[in-house]
Amino acid sequence: MLEVLGLKKHYGSLVAVNGIEFALQPGDIFGFIGSNGAGKTTTIKMLATLLEPTEGTARLNGIDVVMDPMEIKRRIGYMPDFFGLYDDVKVWEYLDFFATLYEVPARERPKVIDNVLELTDLSIKKEAFVATLSRGMQQRLCLAKCLVHDPELLLLDEPASGLDPRARAELKELIAELGRMGKIVVVSSHILPELADFCNTVGIIERGDLKAFGPVREVVKTIQTAKVIEIRLLEAAPEVSMFLHGKPHVTNTHMMGSTTVKVEFAGTEQDQAEMLKHLVDSGYKVTEFREEAADLEDVFLKVTTGAVQ
Numbered sequence: 001m002l003e004v005l006g007l008k009k010h011y012g013s014l015v016a017v018n019g020i021e022f023a024l025q026p027g028d029i030f031g032f033i034g035s036n037g038a039g040k041t042t043t044i045k046m047l048a049t050l051l052e053p054t055e056g057t058a059r060l061n062g063i064d065v066v067m068d069p070m071e072i073k074r075r076i077g078y079m080p081d082f083f084g085l086y087d088d089v090k091v092w093e094y095l096d097f098f099a100t101l102y103e104v105p106a107r108e109r110p111k112v113i114d115n116v117l118e119l120t121d122l123s124i125k126k127e128a129f130v131a132t133l134s135r136g137m138q139q140r141l142c143l144a145k146c147l148v149h150d151p152e153l154l155l156l157d158e159p160a161s162g163l164d165p166r167a168r169a170e171l172k173e174l175i176a177e178l179g180r181m182g183k184i185v186v187v188s189s190h191i192l193p194e195l196a197d198f199c200n201t202v203g204i205i206e207r208g209d210l211k212a213f214g215p216v217r218e219v220v221k222t223i224q225t226a227k228v229i230e231i232r233l234l235e236a237a238p239e240v241s242m243f244l245h246g247k248p249h250v251t252n253t254h255m256m257g258s259t260t261v262k263v264e265f266a267g268t269e270q271d272q273a274e275m276l277k278h279l280v281d282s283g284y285k286v287t288e289f290r291e292e293a294a295d296l297e298d299v300f301l302k303v304t305t306g307a308v309q
């Protein structure tokens with residue numbers, strides 16, 4: 001597992017990362033979300049042993065990033081936000097070079113290269129020169145390079161930036177596969193919806209503070225101030241909006257057509273049950289009563305604009 005323990009980084013008087021803590025298990029895909037300058041890259045670089053923490057540390061399966069950086073390097077794959085490729089070599093030569101650096105035994109290298117090419121869907125480009133690859137393919141090659149030593153933890157800093165939607169979809173599929181292989185994947189982004197659908201855990205960082213951390217649904221729940229309940233009725237009842245308006249815990253209502261009303265609701269589940277009972281007791285024939293899945297984008301905006309403390 002990965003344990004991040006009070007990780008802190010100061011640049012002079014600037015606190016770039018302010019003592020963050022979280023833990024991840026094998027197979028976790030962690031979406032590390034924050035606007036530009038929030039502290040994502042600084043955190044990832046400390047985990048990658050490229051930057052020394054001012055305070056705190058992290059442990060990967062018990063190995064300390066500050067005490068034992070060489071051992072950590074063998075167990076992680078790090079893809080920086082900006083990377084360069086040697087482009088006057090062939091794809092397989094490029095991977096062979098890194099496999100050699102990571103001390104993959106010579107007789108195992110061809111097999112390892114074929115495996116990572118297959119995983120990243122680059123097998124047909126094995127003999128191509130790196131320079132001829134599209135941006136999406138170069139991104140996948142960079143990821144393939146990070147996989148030659150079969151790392152336990154992958155640190156991907158904004159891997160989807162600059163990719164077209166199709167390349168992005170392919171990258172997501174690949175990251176999901178890495179999770180299924182039991183690796184821990186940390187993937188950062190400043191664009192929230194990009195991560196929401198394939199991460200099982202998210203963390204929202206703002207000015208160095210980890211404002212929220214946990215399973216996607218839980219993070220949404222803790223931050224949500226009001227939920228939206230959609231109520232559908234059997235018969236047209238445009239007045240139901242007025243009927244609900246001003247009832248306990250109802251902060252707003254709007255009709256969607258003549259049989260559906262959306263209710264912004266700030267009460268508990270108990271209060272919610274009472275509202276439903278009240279509706280039914282008053283003669284409304286309720287065919288559907290459901291809490292709308294909260295929009296992670298809204299949650300992100302609330303957290304990062306300080307609407308939630």
Ligand SMILES: Nc1ncnc2c1ncn2[C@@H]1O[C@H](COP(=O)(O)OP(=O)(O)O)[C@@H](O)[C@H]1O
Binds near residue numbers: 042
């Ligand atoms: N080498 C550095 N020296 C001084 N300040 C830095 C340095 N690197 C980053 N920062 C500052 O630290 C903060 C966090 O930056 P960064 O980790 O790159 O954020 P993100 O990756 O979330 O955009 C920003 O305010 C940035 O300006």
Ligand SMILES: [Mg+2]
Binds near residue numbers: 040041042081157
């Ligand atoms: Mg960054």
